[in-house]
Amino acid sequence: MEAAENCSVKVAVHIRPFIGDERTQGCKECVTVTTGKPQVQIGTHSFTFDQVYGNGGSPSSSMFEECVAPLVDGLFQGYNATVLAYGQTGSGKTYTMGTSTKDDCQTGLIPQVMNELFKKIETLKRQTEFQLHVSFIEILREEVRDLLNSEPVGKLVTPKGNAVKTAVPGRPPLQIRESSNGIITLAGSTEVAVSTLQEMATCLEHGSISRSTGSTNMNNQSSRSHAIFTITLEQMHKTQSISAVNNTPDEDMSEEYLCAKLHLVDLAGSERAKRTGSDGLRLKGIHINRGLLALGNVINALGNEKKRKEGMHVPYRDSKLTRLLQDSLGGNSKTVMIACISPADVNAEESLNTLKYANRARNIQNKPVVNRDLISTEMQKMCQQLQYLRAELCARVRGPTSDVQVLKERITWLEATNEDLRRELHEYCSRRAVLECCESGAQDGHACFMKSDVHKRAFQSMDSSYCQMDEVVSDEKPGESDVVAKELEHALRQNTMDRELNELNKHLEQKESEMKLVGGADTEALKQHFQKKFMELEEEKRIVQQDRDRFLAAVENHAANSDAQRQKRQEINVQKIKALEAQISDVKKKQENQVELLKQKKRSDAAAKRLQAEIQYIKAQKVQLQRKIKQEAEQFRQWKASREKELLQLRKEGRRNEYERHKLEALNQRQKMVLQRKTEEATIAIKRLKELLEAHKCSVRDNSVNHNGHTPNGQRNEKSLQKWVDHELEVMVKVCEVRFEYEKQIQVQSALAEELTLLKEVDQLSLNGDIPHRVNNGHSRLLSMSPNARMERIASLEYMLSMSTNALKAMVSQLSDAEERECGLVGRRKWNQVHSLSEAKSLLQYLFNATA
Known part of the structure; x- marks a missing residue:
């Protein structure tokens, strides 16, 4: 293995x-994210992390x-992760x-890891x-x-009738083993060899x-165990060595074997039985908290730099x-811890504790190394040494005259080594470019967020101005304003219809006058006169035509007469x-x-x-308008x-x-x-x-001084011990009082929130004109x-x-400080002031008398 580098x-x-x-x-939200920074604030506590996601991050x-x-x-x-x-x-x-x-969990981290893993394998x-192997284990009740065992899963039923999935009781638990080189293994665990993405997803x-x-009560499908999904990646990389003598490839192939593991850990949630409502079998799952407590102790020990240096x-x-x-914690691994929290104020205490643990975890220093096979590593070193010895042997055989050739061969070998170093440098440069690109993207996102924040403030100002206008309008009496508006509307409509009626009357008078002009010419008498004249002209025309025919006939009959008479x-x-x-022509003209x-x-x-029809239509309109x-x-x-x-x-x-x-x-x-008053x-x-916590810190320092300097008789001051017991009792009583007020405040807030939700629902349904069915007799008002x-x-x-949310934040901060103080006194440090059995007995007697 290579030399380890520390990384947080x-x-x-x-x-x-x-x-x-x-x-x-x-x-309400109790968690605030600083804009543009990975900083989280809850109450008076502020924490800085590597990344913050969701809720403003x-x-x-x-x-x-x-x-x-x-x-x-x-x-x-080759690095574990x-x-x-x-x-x-x-x-x-x-x-x-x-x-x-x-x-909906297909977009989680594990499916994305599997996709990325097989993409890289396909490329390389x-x-x-x-070779890929996967294992999947859970830690349930230690x-x-x-x-991944093929045995079926059992279901147990709690006293309340809820089913809880557990492992089959007959299935033996796995045993943890530690090898001679310090590697932790699980004896008998199932490791499935997978070659495709579908096979790994099935596992x-x-x-x-x-x-x-x-x-x-807090989760319908709560995980009752810690789950660890492990992906083991084995890779065999073959390289052909270069001869240091003549700069030609050797026939031997060197193999580099790497084996690395990726642990994907989903811990069970830390919980309180009072909050979760656990009972029966689920209450036995309180072992979850024991495991998490041990994890917290490990994080505290590794996160304290002073203690870490002291060994x-x-x-x-x-x-x-x-x-x-x-x-994963302080060992051979690159570790990422994702602290999941809730933004709700009712979970403020648990969220604050989670952030404190996560903040301590940032101080843990791991030492990851490349996991190479020791035999292949030794063989690679021996091959390099063999090449170097071959070069020296050739130099000795050839004598002093061949020193230049030996130097050339040595230069060639060094150049090959330099080329390898350049390749590694190029990889580091490419990774650095990716990180810089991510950082610039984060800065761009921050700029967009600031811009959207400006727009949000503008919309808020518009909403506030609209609300002010609405309040001004709502100050008027609704009944009087409606009456005035209705009367004004009625007057306008009456004026409009009056104007329409006047226009119809004028139009009707105009049409009637035109009708009188047309009918004033005595059309019937004129018609009889013209008809009589036409008949007379027709009769006259007929007579004239008869005369003409008669004369023509006479002319034809007397054609034989003398020319003079005929001509005359x-x-x-x-x-x-x-x-x-x-x-006839005059008659035709008269006829035309x-x-x-x-x-x-x-x-x-x-x-x-036409005029008569229009007059009738206008009269009908007039009647309709009047109606x-x-x-x-x-x-x-x-x-x-x-x-x-x-x-009225x-x-x-x-x-x-007004009375209501x-x-x-x-x-x-x-x-x-x-x-x-409660606040x-x-x-x-x-x-x-x-004040008690501050006084306790001072008393601890004073007691440490007193511990270094005893009384001349070697006896401790009994009054100081009794005072210490009184102080501890008072601190515990105050902590219980604050926690009682905290639980009571949560109940009050829940009742207020329920009434607020019901009021909003009733208000919305009343606006829609519906009758709310959820309202009972107690809320009929x-x-x-x-x-x-x-x-x-x-x-x-x-x-x-x-106001309730602010009070909850303050109480959460003090309860968290009290828990930190209690954790700092765990073990013998809490009882360092008691040095003999007689002192312990006297303190117990005093304690019983004080609490009696």
Whole structure:
């Protein structure tokens, strides 16, 4: 193996979004992420980590590329790696890792690791031979069990009827073994050889189904065991050695064997039986906390630089979990710890403890090395030494005259070595470029976030101005404004219809006058006159034509007469004919005039009919408009009467709402006073606890001084010991009081949140006109409340919830400090002041008397 380089454990925080129950309870955010920095603040505590995802931090989708992908790259270089998910129950560890059987966990870290692994193998398989093995184990009640064993999974039923998946009782637990070179192994664990992505995914799914789960108050499908999914990558890289004598390839092939493991750990959630509601078999799973406590002790021991330099013992053997993770914490591995937390204020204490553990884990120094086969490494060194000896032998055989040739060969060998070093340098440069690119992307994301923050503030200012306008409008009396608006609308409509009626009357008068002009010419008399004249002209035409025919016949009969007589008669007849033809022409002209007059008469008749139709249409419109005006007036009269009745009813309801408002104000005032009193009591208890903790620190220093200098008689001061016992009792009492106030505050907040949710639901349903079915008799008064009263009550409840959240944050901080103080006094350090059995007996007697 190569020389190890120290590297710190990389810690990332994943803040999951609110879940349905937390939204229903009206929980507020207690975790704040500093913009543009991987810094998390909860209460008065602030922590800085390598990465922060979710809730104002980086997007969760970039977690794999930034945290886990470098570990996969290191796996192909021969480095062991570990990804560790830590946090309370229900904080999203299983979802983050992707070990759940649900489809929505397919985007977890483990499926992404498998995809990336096989992509790289597909790229490098021409140069290197690969072998993959997977194993999947769980640690349940301090027993290591194999999840890839083909035996079926049992189901046990709790007293409440809930099924809990556990391993079959007859399946023997695995034993942990440690080899001579310090490597931790599991005797009898199943390692499945896989060659495809589907085979590895099948192993993960099979193990996830076999894993022990159960239902608690905080998580419907809570993991009841620690799960470790291990991927072992073996690779054989063949290289052809170069002769140092003549710079030609040797016939021998050198093989480089690398074996690295990737542990993907999904820890069970830390929990409290009171919060999770665990009982029966699930309550026995409190061993989870024991394993996590041992893990916390290991993190504390490795994270304390002073103790680490002093060579303090690290308690790996206190738990099976820490024993298996011995290389991952302070050993031969590159480790990434993902701390999963909830942003809800009801989980503030657990989230703060998780962040403290994660902050200590950043101080752990690992020593990863390339895991090469010792035999292949020795063979490679021997081959290099053999090449060097061959070069020296050739130099001695050739004598002094061949020194130049030997130097040339030595230069060639050094150049080959230099080329290898250049290749490694190029790899490091490429990795550095990738890291710089990631950093620039993070900076761009920060700029976009700042820009979106500016837009958000602009939208907030617009919303506030809109709310102010809405408040100004809502100050007016709704009944009077509606009446004025309705009367104004009615007046406008009446004016419009009056104008339309006047226009119809004018149009009707115009058409009637035109009709009188057309009918004033006595068309019937004119028609008779023209008809009589036409008949006379027709008769005259007929007579003239008869005369002409007669004369023509006479002319033809007397053709034989003398020329003189014939000529004379002919002239007479011609004159008569011309006179008759002239009469006929006059008659035709008169006939044509009569026809034209008849056409004009028809046109005048058509115009008269059209005018008559228009007059009838205008009259119908006039009647319809008058009827509409009458209806509108009647409707307005009825509306005004009903509106006046409604105004009277509203005034009556307004008086009742005013009475309810006063009652609500009194209720709000009482609740605020109670909440303020409880907050003040909690503040006093917190302040007193803080003073006691500070006094305890001073007393510890004083006692250490007294311990170095004894009394001349060698006896200790009994009063100081009794004072110390009193102080310890007072500290524990105050801690219990603060925790009692904390639990009580959570109950008060839950009740306020439930009432707030119900009020919002009733308000929404009343706006939609629906009747809420969830409201029982105890909340029937909510239906009778006015919208303004409901809004005032909602605002008051939101204010009280905000005060409750602030109080919870303060109490969480002090409880966390008290727990840190208690953890710092674990073991013999807490009882360093007691040096004899007599002192212990006297202190016990004093303790019994004090608590009696």
